Amino acid sequence: EIVMTQSPATLSVSPGERATLSCRASQSVTYNLAWYQQKPGQAPRLLIYAASTRATGIPARFSGSGSGTEFTLTISSLQSEDFAVYYCQQYHNWPPLTFGGGTKVDIK
Amino acid sequence: QVQLVESGGGVVQPGRSLRLSCAASGYDFRTYAIHWVRQAPGKGLEWVAVIWSDGSTQYYGDSVKGRFSISRDDSKNTVYLQMNSLRAEDTAVYYCARNSGWFTHWGQGTLVTVSA
Numbered sequence: 405e406i407v408m409t410q411s412p413a414t415l416s417v418s419p420g421e422r423a424t425l426s427c428r429a430s431q432s433v434t435y436n437l438a439w440y441q442q443k444p445g446q447a448p449r450l451l452i453y454a455a456s457t458r459a460t461g462i463p464a465r466f467s468g469s470g471s472g473t474e475f476t477l478t479i480s481s482l483q484s485e486d487f488a489v490y491y492c493q494q495y496h497n498w499p500p501l502t503f504g505g506g507t508k509v510d511i512k
Numbered sequence: 513q514v515q516l517v518e519s520g521g522g523v524v525q526p527g528r529s530l531r532l533s534c535a536a537s538g539y540d541f542r543t544y545a546i547h548w549v550r551q552a553p554g555k556g557l558e559w560v561a562v563i564w565s566d567g568s569t570q571y572y573g574d575s576v577k578g579r580f581s582i583s584r585d586d587s588k589n590t591v592y593l594q595m596n597s598l599r600a601e602d603t604a605v606y607y608c609a610r611n612s613g614w615f616t617h618w619g620q621g622t623l624v625t626v627s628a
Contacts, residue, residue, distance in 0.1 A: 438614035440557075447607055447618035448557065459616070491557055495613040499571040501547070501559040 406430055406494050410504035416512040423479040425507045427492035432472045436496035439468055439477045442506075443488045451490075452477065479509075487511055514538040514617045516546075516608050521622030524598055532593040532622060534608030541589040542566070545611045548582065548593050550604035551621075558604075562611065563591060575601075598626045 407430040417423045427437070435455040440448035450459040452468035455475060465480040479486055492504040520532040534546060548560040561572045561582040570582050581594040591608060603626050609615040 436613065440615070447621055448615070449618075450614060450616055453612075453614040493557075493614065499559075499562070500573050501562075503557040503559070506556045 405500055406433060406497055406502050408492055408494055408502050408504035410490075410492060410507050412507060413505070414508045414510060416510055417482050418512045419484060420481050421512075423482055423486075423509055425477040425479075425490055425509070427470075427475040427477070427504050429473045429475075429494055431497075433494040433496035435471050436494060437468075437470070437475050438493045438495065439466075440491045440493065441486075441488045442491065448491060482509070514610065516610065516617055516619035518606060518608055518619040518622040521606065521624045523625045523627060525628055526599060526626055528598055529594070529596045530598060530624060532595065532606055532608075532624070534591040534593075534619060536589045536591070536610070539610075542586055546584065546591040547609050547611050547615065548591075548606055549609055549615070549618075550602075550606045552601075552604045555604075560606070561593065595624070598624075600626050602626050 409428045411426045437455045439452040442448040451462050451466050456468045467478045469476050489506045489508045491506050515537045517535045524530050545564050547562045550558050550560050563570050563582045567584050579597045584591045605621040605623050607621045608619045610617040
């Protein structure tokens with residue numbers, strides 16, 4: 405099983421600032437990585453797939469990078485609606501599909 | 513537009529069974545696999561099970577293997593998750609999601625609470 409580790413667990417950021425979230429895989433997943441955003445009481449929403457491709461309707465302030473075992477989600481200028489929990493997920497080698505433990509982005 | 517709607521959640525005693533449903537609409541149901549993903553209260557996401565688009569293959573997470581069963585009825589555009597021998601640790605919101613490797617569409621979730 406590929407273990408996904410996200411850091412930090414919580415990130416405190418001021419509106420308008422940049423946020424950088426990390427995701428590490430226990431073995432290479434090449435580019436087979438997705439990012440999701442989840443707000444309280446809502447289902448996750450796909451942001452990024454194939455490590456760096458934005459999903460339909462996702463603003464350009466969200467960008468993904470990385471390959472192999474190290475990945476980054478960057479939110480270039482945080483808006484109020486971006487405060488949420490973010491999860492990474494690998495789909496390179498499964499079953500099982502595996503998620504990271506999440507990074508909560510909250511208001512500084 | 514693509515819609516996935518879960519139903520069937522509720523409160524159930526340990527050891528009992530429950531069947532969840534995921535009704536799909538807005539796309540050709542037979543062309544995508546459907547997964548179940550769950551989220552325990554205050555916790556992260558855990559993959560539970562998948563059924564292939566043609567129903568030929570199913571896979572399960574280790575924590576539910578042998579207790580849960582996934583199936584689909586193409587005539588009703590619906591996927592089911594039969595959950596047997598439920599445990600307290602199965603308490604979670606259960607989401608169904610459409611898969612292309614990554615999860616493009618999710619339902620709103622249905623809450624399952626296993627408690628005496």
